[in-house]
Amino acid sequence: MTAVLAGCTSSGGVHPDGGTPTKAVEYGTQDINSRPLNQLRQGGTFTLATPQWATQYNFNQTDGALDQVAQIDSLVEPVLFRLDAKGVPHANPDYLASAAVTSTAPQTVTYHLNPKARWSDGKPLSAADFAAQWRALGTGDERFHIADPSGYDRIKDVRQGADAHEVKVVFRTPYADWQRLFTPLFPAPAIATPERFNRGWINRIPISAGPFKIASMDRTAQTVTAVPDPRWWGTPPRLDKVIFRTLLPDAAQQAFLNGEIDAVNAATAEDYAKLKDAKDSEIRTGSSWDDVHVSLNGAGGPLADIDVRHAVQRAVNREALAKVAAEGLPIGVPLLGNHIFMTNQPGYVDHSSPWGTYDLKEARRILDRAGWKSRGAGEPRVKDGKELRLRFVLSTATNRLGLDLAQLIQQMLAQAGIAVDITKVPANDYAAKYLFQGNFDMVMFRFTGLTYPSSTVSIYQQPKGEQAFLNYGRVSDAKLDGLLKKAAGTLDRTRATELYNQADAEIWRLGHDVELYQRPQVIAVRKGLANYGVPGLGDLDLAKVGWERRSSGG
Template identity: 50%
Template sequence: MRPIPAAAWIAATAATALLVTGCGSSDEAGAPHKAAAPKADGQDINARPVADLRQGGTLTMGIDQWITQYNINNVDGQQGDAQEIARTVLPDLFDSDARGAHHVNPDFLLSAKVTSTSPQVVEYRLNPKAKWSDGKSLSWHDFQAQWRALNGRDKRYEAADTSGYDQIAKVEQGADAHTVKVTFGSPYADWQRLFDPLYPAAYYDSPAAFLKSWSEKVPVSGNAFKVGKYDKTAQTVTLVPDPTWWGRKPKLDSIVFRVLDSAARTDAYLNKEIDYTTALLPEDYKRLVKAPDTDIRRGARWDEVHITLNGGRGPLKDLRVRQAVQHAVDRKGIQEAFAKDLSFELKPLNNHFFMPNQQGYTDTTDGYADFDAAAAAKLLDAAGWQDNGAGKPRTKGGERLTLDYVLSAGGTAAQTDQAELVQQQLGQVGIKVELKKVPANDYFNQFVNRGNFDLTSFRNVDAVYQSMLTPVFVRPKGGNLFQNFGSVGSPKIDTLLHRAAGTTDPAAAARLYNQADHEIWRLAHSIELYQRPQILAVRKGLANFGAEGLADVDYTKVGWLKK
C-alpha cells in the first residue's frame, strides 16, 4: 500500500505506481482485444541505461488534490499523492523490485539485517554520507523519535498505523553513531516496512511537531530531490534536485505535480500539459492510443477497487443491514459494466489481502458477497425494516432506510456510473441511496478520513506487505480510526492480524491473513469489486517510468532519451 488513502495507498484518486509486460494494442476501430492479465513480476517502463538519457527536462504529473499533510504516518497524509511526494524527498531505506522483494537502498543503508531472533533484533548500518537538508546526519535519534510517535502509547500523536512499531521494545544506538539497534518485544515479519520513509527527529519528537510541522510543507528533506516551490494558486508542487545530494545525480531538472480532476487529464495529456495519464477507460483509450509519440504501457499492480460500508453510524451499525447491502450489490454486474470496452482482462476480486495474480490468493467470501436479493430482503426484514413495495424505501419507526454514497467531484465518469449502479441495485431491495458529490480537495480530509459517509468507493494500492493493510481492518481506538474509516472490526480480526504479522513463514502468514479475511467478509467491512488493470499513456521518450509492477520508481534514473 504505497498507503491510496489510498494507502496505503489510497486512491479514488491517483496514487501512482504500476506493473507489467506490454500486450498488443487493440484494433482501434473494433471491439478491443481482451489481453490476458500480466504476470505479477512484469514491467513496462521503457527501461534504458542512464547513459542513454539527456541531462535536464521536466516530468509533469497530475495529482488529485492539493496536499495538506506530508506526514504520511498521520491519517490526513495517507492520500496516495502525498505518499508519492514524501517518498521522493525523504530517506527511502528499502526499495522493492518487480517481484515485490525488498532490498536496502545503498544511498541510505550499508546493511540492515536480523542479528538475533530471540528476541528479534534488527541492526541498521547507516550510510555515513546520508544527511538531512539541514546538514544533520541521519541517526538513531530519528529512528527512536519515529518509533515513539507511531507505537500507539501516546494517543496524542494520532498515528495512522501503529502496527509493527507497537511490537518494538526499544530503539537505541548500536556499535557507533551510524548504527541503529531495534529490539522487538515480539517477532515482526515485515520489519523492512518500518522507518520507510524515515522522518527527522526534530520534526517528529512531539505531538505538536508530528501534527503541524508537515502541514502543506516539507520542513526538512533528505533525498535526491527536494521541494523547490509550492504554488497553491496554480495548484502545483515542484521538486528539484538537491545540490547537497550524495548519490547519483538525477537526470531531470524538475518534477511537477499538478492538481487536475481525473476527467481533465486526457485533454491535459493531449495538450502536452502532463507527461502521462491513465488510458483505462475506453473513451480515453480511443483518443490516447492515436496520440503522436505516445506509448501505451500496461500492467496489473496491487490495485483494488472496493466499496466501504460505514458501520459506525446510521442503519449500517446493524450487521444485518451491512450484510444485506453486500448481498444486494451485484459485483459481477459492476465488473461487466466497467470492463465492457476494456482492452484488458478484468479479474474479479474475492480477497481483501491478495490479488488474483499473487501467491496466497484464495476466495474467502464464504457466500457473503453472493448477489442474492432474496437473502438481502430476509436480512432487512429481520432488522425490522418494513417492505413498502417495489421502488419504495423500507421504513422503521417512521424513518426511511436511506444511505448516502459520497463521491469526489473530481472523480471519473466511471466512478459516477458505479455509484449509480449501486444506487439502482440497492433500490431494488428497498434501500434508498443518495449520491453526494463533494469537492475533490475535501473528499478524503473532510469525509473519508473522518468517517463522514455511509458508502464510498476508493482504491487501496501497492500493499506489497500484507501487514500494511492492518490499519484498514483493526478496530479504531477512541477517535483514531487509523484507516478503518467504516469502523467495522472485531477482536478476532485484531488477533489474527497480529499473529500473521509475527509469523515469519510466508505460507503460514498467508493462512492467517485469509482466516482474518473470512471474518472481514462476514462483518461486511467492505465489498471488493475487482483488481484494477493499469493502462497508461506515456510520452514515448520518457525512460525508466511507467508500469512499474510491484517495484518502486527510482527518480534518479527517470528521464528523457537523447535525441
C-alpha cells in the same frame, strides 16, 4: 497507500473487439521502458497530475495517507528499502550500508547507515530519527494522529549501536515485514512532538534528505515543484524538475493530449479509447497491488447493523458492474475475492462466497428479518419510523466510470429497498473532511501498493478511541484484530498466509466493504520517457526517471 479515487475499471475483462475476456496480467509485470542512466539525457522536466491538492505532507499522519503524498515524500525523504518488480525488498545503498536481523531472541534488526547520508539541516541520519518515528507511531500516544501503527507497535526499543551510524531496533514480538518500517524515514526534530508531527508538515516539508528538494508549493496554482538537491550524495537525478499539478481527471486527460503533462491514467474504456492513439505517446500496462472497493461505515447509521451491511453486499451485482467497467480495455480486470492478496498473487484464496455473491432475494430476506419493512417497489424500507437511506459520498475528482458505477450501485440497492443519495463533495475536501473523518455511509476508493501483507492490518484493525487508523468505516472485531496481528508476527510465510486468509474470511463475514476488483494499470505516457510507468510490485524511483536522448519530451 490510499489513492482517493473512485472506480476506474472493474472485473471480467472484455476484449476490445467484443470477444472473450482477456486474462489478467501476470502479477508483478513491469512496463517502465527501463533504461540505464547513461542512455538518458541530462535535464528536462517531468510533469504529473494529482487529483487533489494535499495539505499534509507527513505521510504517517492521518490526513497525509495519500498516494500523491507518498510520491512527493519519496523524492525528498529517505527510502531505506525499495521493492523490485516481484515485490522483494532491497536495501537502498544511498542510505543503508546494510540492514539485517541479527538476533531472533528477541528479534533485533541492525541498520548500518551510509555515513554520507545527511538531513538538509546538516545533521547525519541517526538512531534519534528511528527512535522518534517509533515513539510517534508505535507507543500508543494518541496525541500523535497516526495512519498506521503496524509493526511499530511491536518494537520494544530503538538505540544507537556500536557507533553513530549503527542503529539497533529490538522487537517485543516478532514482525515479519520489518523492511517496510522507517520508509520513508522522517527527521526527529520535525516529528518528535505531537504538534510537530500533526501540524509541522502542513503545506511544507520542513527537513529533507533525498535526491530532490521542494522548490515551491504554489497553493494558488496548486502545483508542487521539486528540483535536484545540490547536497545530494548519491547519483544525481537526470531530470531538472518534477512538477505535480492538481487536475481533475478530465482536465488531466486534456492536459496530456495538449502536451502539458507526461503521464495520465488510461484504465477506463473511455479514457483508453481517447488516449491509445494520442500523438507522441504510448500505453504502458501491467499488474500491481491495487484494490477498488466500496467501504461501508459501521460506526453509525443503518450500516452499524451487520444485517444491513450483509444486505448491501448481497444486493450488489459485482459481475454486472464488471461488464460495464472492463469493456474496451486491453487487459483483463478480475473480481477480487480477497482483501489481502491480489488474484494472481501467491496466497490468493477467494472467500467472497456467500457475502460477495449477488442474491437480491436473500438481501430482501435479510432486511425483513432485521425489521426493515418493505413499502413496495421504488420505496425505501422503514424501521421505527426511519427510512433505510444511505449517503454515498463521491469526490468531484471521480471519473465518469466511477460515477457510472455509483449510480449502478444506487439502482441495485433500490431494488432491495435501500435508498442511496449520491453526494458529490469538493475534491480537496473529500479525504480530510469525509473519508478520514468517517463522514459517509458509503465511499468508493482504492488502496494501492500494499505489497507487504501486514500493510493491510491497519485497514481492518479495531479502532482505538478516536484513532480509526486506515479503517475509515470502523468495521472490525476482536477475532479479526487478533488474526491479523498474529499473521503479522508469524515469520513462517506459509503459516502467515493461512492466518491472513482466515482474517480475510472474517473481513467478508463482518461486511467491512463491498470488494470490487483488482484495478489494472493502464497509463498513457509521453514517448521517450524512461524508467516510468507500471512498476509491477516494485517502486518507481523518480531519481532514475528521464528522457531518452532521442526524445523531445520534457
